[in-house]
Amino acid sequence: MIYSYEGTGVPRFHVDKLSSAHVYLRLQKGQTIDDIPKDVLTDCAQLVKAKSIQGCKMNNINVVYTPWANLKKTGDMDVGQIGFYRQKEVKSVTVEKKLNEILNRLEKTKDERFPDLAAEKESRDREERNEKKAQIQDIKKREKEEMKKKKELEELRNYSSLMKTENMSSNQDGNDSDEFM
Known part of the structure; x- marks a missing residue:
């Protein structure tokens, strides 16, 4: 029973x-x-x-x-x-x-x-698997976001973004900075 x-x-x-x-x-x-x-x-x-x-x-x-x-x-x-x-x-x-x-x-x-106990068990097991899968995907998503934030912070601390050729200027173009006196 x-x-x-x-x-x-x-x-x-x-x-x-x-x-x-x-x-x-x-x-x-x-x-x-x-x-x-x-x-x-x-x-x-x-x-x-x-x-x-x-x-x-x-x-x-x-x-x-x-x-x-x-x-x-x-x-x-x-x-x-x-x-x-x-x-x-x-x-x-x-x-x-x-x-x-x-x-x-x-x-x-x-x-x-x-009841069809085998079908109920399979349905319950499927639900549990889907919940675990969603939890794992959520964890992976959070890890990916954390890695992205970590990478962005690392880039901010690194001077590589400043050392790009389009951000650089030369004193050959008329900006002679030696004449400050």
């Missing part, structure tokens, strides 16, 4: 040590797992608890969540079983009891879609 927020980071929620549904949360661009609003965290935890065969009947269960990239799956694990690469990135929230008002609200606003 995907409880979707637009963006790039994707934390995964699951009832700890019990079978349950998995909830993946798309974060806003630039948002991290530490920035998840408390009400959204509660919604995700309640959803996972409600969709757990054993967890829905229990009180005070732990729901763990971690970035998707921290999930570890090896061939010797059972179906649905996962581990973590870095335990420090795993966060936990305790759900004391099922809150029907939250679940009812979520059920009323449920929007079941069957």
Whole structure:
């Protein structure tokens, strides 16, 4: 089940040590797992608890969540079983009891879609590439402007612009500067 927020980071929620549904949360661009609003965290935890065969009947269960990239799956694990690469990135929230008002609200606003995830990923990746490209072009443009200013300053400090033949005059043309006395 995907409880979707637009963006790039994707934390995964699951009832700890019990079978349950998995909830993946798309974060806003630039948002991290530490920035998840408390009400959204509660919604995700309640959803996972409600969709757990054993967890829905229990009180005070732990729901763990971690970035998707921290999930570890090896061939010797059972179906649905996962581990973590870095335990420090795993966060936990305790759900004391099922809150029907939250679940009812979520059920009323449920929007079941069957998205083309590959196309969405490609579109998001394309946008990120275009943003990086624009940033690189902006940096190159600024560097070019800085080089131009640096070159102009260098030319001002250099006397080469003064030493051009059209700027020079000779005392042969009648301007004899030796007669100042």
